[in-house]
Amino acid sequence: MRPPTVVDEDVRQTLRTAAVVLLEHLPELTDELVARTRAGDEVYCACVPYDEHWKSTLEGVRLGLTAILQPPSERRDLVFTANMARRRAEQGLPLDSLLRMYRLAGQVVWSALVDHMERERPERLSVLVRAAGHVWHAIDRQSMVACDTYNRREQEILGRSRERVNALLDALLDGTADAGVVRAAEAALDLPEHGTYAVVTVRRGGRQDDALLPESLDGMRLLWRMRTGHEVAVAALGGAGLDDLCRELSYVISGVAGVSPVVTGLAELAAAHELALLAMRTCVDGGPEIARLDGRVPAALMLTRPDLAFHLLDSALGPLLALDSADRDTLLTTLETWLACDGSAARAAARLFCHRNTIVNRVRRIEQLTGRSLARPRDLVDLALALDAARLLPNRNA
Incomplete structure (x- = not known):
């Protein structure tokens, strides 16, 4: 060998x-x-x-x-x-x-x-x-x-592609996209320049699973971006509407989200983003709650003009807010519940686990303290808006 x-x-x-x-x-x-x-x-x-x-x-x-x-x-x-x-x-x-x-x-x-x-x-x-x-x-x-x-x-x-996609999304959402950027976004994101869209904002930690960012919901496509304190998605609705979007979001959102009105083009996403953020700000609790701006316009108005909101709060609810905290909170809760029940004392009493006459007496006391009648439409509007202000501007509730 x-x-x-x-x-x-x-x-x-x-x-x-x-x-x-x-x-x-x-x-x-x-x-x-x-x-x-x-x-x-x-x-x-x-x-x-x-x-x-x-x-x-x-x-x-x-x-x-x-x-x-x-x-x-x-x-x-x-x-x-x-x-x-x-x-x-x-x-x-x-x-x-x-x-x-x-x-x-x-x-x-x-x-x-x-x-x-x-x-x-x-x-x-x-x-x-x-x-x-x-x-x-x-x-x-x-x-x-x-x-x-x-x-x-x-x-x-892939990293550069993601960076480009993120940069284009940021430009669309922040309002810095000119016509050229919009055309580039249309190609890179595979989204029509003229289509139906909504923007969704979700407070951080407001998902059922913090590892889950759904890219589609019942045929609607979602493109997500992370922001400080919240996440934002561009929802390409296709043939769906806001009812469909909110229904599908309810399955994955456990906290607070804001939903903009429908817009009809990529160039309108910046405005939609601002409106979604505004809708989300109308939620003061931890949720679960999906706030559509089209259902929160009065509250949104209070947030956009806090100076006028404070003025309305003082003029409409000032005497009530001056009460001790326990009495004040009881009356505010009663007013909020009474309004939510469309003025039904019986339904409000059932929600608050008290007698109908208790609700009637509290409502009378609210009218006496504020000098406004809940039977008068203009006074009712003032009190409802002031109540939103009291809820959204907690520094003036003390």
């Missing part, structure tokens, strides 16, 4: 001899590998132009065969492999397609080596069999380098 070093040298010499011959048939090997790759993979055909595929394959096979003639420290084929993998990631070729190509390359090269030895040096076939491990090890090295480089480049591309 010959020493291992003699066997290894015999194998290497056999491979070198065959590699020199195969280098003379590069175009034929390239044709075969390109044809086999493209015949079984429509995605490869769509992502990589034929001329580019052929040229890169020619160079890859050349460097792969040349590597057999070089010391292991001079694997220039690996540099080429990394560059090509980076290019394929940029072209959007799936990694599976890229790795399949390397498996086919191993088959094509190995078959060519075997064919050559059968024709020219059949007595050396046994040596070539021992060389199989060297050939497939070289292919494996290329595949590993390709896989690692592809994954790193894909992450870079």
Whole structure:
């Protein structure tokens, strides 16, 4: 038995001899590998132009065969492999397609080596069999380098894509998008410039599962952005309406959310964002509550003009607010419940677990303290708005 070093040298010499011959048939090997790759993979055909595929394959096979003639420290084929993998990631070729190509390359090269030895040096076939491990090890090295480089480049591309999407969303939501940005957002976000949208804002921690940001709700698409203290989503409604959106949100929102009115274009999202935030501000408790601005306009008006809200609060409820805290809170709760029950003393009494006459007496006392009659429409409006102010401006409740 010959020493291992003699066997290894015999194998290497056999491979070198065959590699020199195969280098003379590069175009034929390239044709075969390109044809086999493209015949079984429509995605490869769509992502990589034929001329580019052929040229890169020619160079890859050349460097792969040349590597057999070089010391292991001079694997220039690996540099080429990394560059090509980076290019394929940029072209959007799936990694599976890229790795399949390397498996086919191993088959094509190995078959060519075997064919050559059968024709020219059949007595050396046994040596070539021992060389199989060297050939497939070289292919494996290329595949590993390709896989690692592809994954790193894909992450870079995805990161930049997410950054671009986030920047475009921010521009739309913050009102800094000009016509050019709107057109760019239409393409990058795959959203029609003129479509039906709403903006949703959710206080941080206001979801059933803090890891869940649904990207769709019953056919409505949602694009989310994180903000300080809250999350915001652009909801592409399609054929749905606010009722549909709020119903689906109720399944995932456990805290407080604000919903804007419907707008009809990307350029209107900044205004919708402001209105969604305003709707969310009308909620003073921890929820669950989904506030639609179209149902909170009076409260929203109080928030937009706090100076007038304070004035109304003092003029309409001033004497009531001057009571001790327990008495004041009882009357405010009674008024709020009475209004929520459409002026029904019986329904208000049921909600507050007291007798109907108790509600009637408290309502009379509220009218006496405020000098307003709940039977008079204008006075009723004043008291309802003042009550919103009292709820939304807690610093004046003390």
